[in-house]
Amino acid sequence: MEPINAISNTTGMQPAPQLSDGRYDRCVAAAASAAGTDADTRTRLLRAAAFHFARKGTSGARNHEIHAMAGLRNESALHYYFGNRRNLVNAVVGEYDVFAGQSANSIPGETPEAVVDYVVGRLDSALATPDGRNWLRVISELMAQFTDQPGMADDAERATTLAVRLEPMVALPAAVVHRRTFAMLRFMTSQMAERASHLEHDDLPLLDESEFIDEVAAMSLAMLTTPMRQRARLR
Numbered sequence: 588m589e590p591i592n593a594i595s596n597t598t599g600m601q602p603a604p605q606l607s608d609g610r611y612d613r614c615v616a617a618a619a620s621a622a623g624t625d626a627d628t629r630t631r632l633l634r635a636a637a638f639h640f641a642r643k644g645t646s647g648a649r650n651h652e653i654h655a656m657a658g659l660r661n662e663s664a665l666h667y668y669f670g671n672r673r674n675l676v677n678a679v680v681g682e683y684d685v686f687a688g689q690s691a692n693s694i695p696g697e698t699p700e701a702v703v704d705y706v707v708g709r710l711d712s713a714l715a716t717p718d719g720r721n722w723l724r725v726i727s728e729l730m731a732q733f734t735d736q737p738g739m740a741d742d743a744e745r746a747t748t749l750a751v752r753l754e755p756m757v758a759l760p761a762a763v764v765h766r767r768t769f770a771m772l773r774f775m776t777s778q779m780a781e782r783a784s785h786l787e788h789d790d791l792p793l794l795d796e797s798e799f800i801d802e803v804a805a806m807s808l809a810m811l812t813t814p815m816r817q818r819a820r821l822r
Contacts (some may be wrong), residue, residue: 599758624717628668631659633678635653636678639653640721683718685713686745699753702749707775714779720783733773745767746769750765774806
């Protein structure tokens, strides 16, 4: 496998903006303390990686920053535990996944409204903890890279399964439902990631928690179910 240290920025994603006026350093210190010297090495690495991935991107975060936050001097620890950057990212996603152990087919609900409400509710639950907020920001970056075209990455399997599940519930062609499901999930995760960032910066949100979730659910449902229309074409 390709060593972590050899992985370069191939995603094209721009690193997330850092906090200013010393707040970033304070967040680093708080997260390093939260990683906990009592946790096992792998867990400390995962917590540190999630923190830096959320702020600098999965390719922008540096190994030495992750090692330092985890309280490790051995610069080969990441390679020992995870092998390469992709495995590390997958481990972070799996560690904090609010849908862990749940397939898209098992999501409750037999209507688009019920499915959307459930997915938004589960994503919202991640906003309650620092680890969950880091996960949302990482997931948002990864969702933005998923394609709804044939030959998509294996990482998008759950989204594909959800699209197939929604097909009989939405009165639109299957290909349209598929495309809209991906667009909807990208929208949901980007909104949650933005909210997570606002909470970290102590910004005053425009909407309170309940209003925010209701609005994300309403807009997501509209994206999924709005009838197709043929726009007027200029002659």
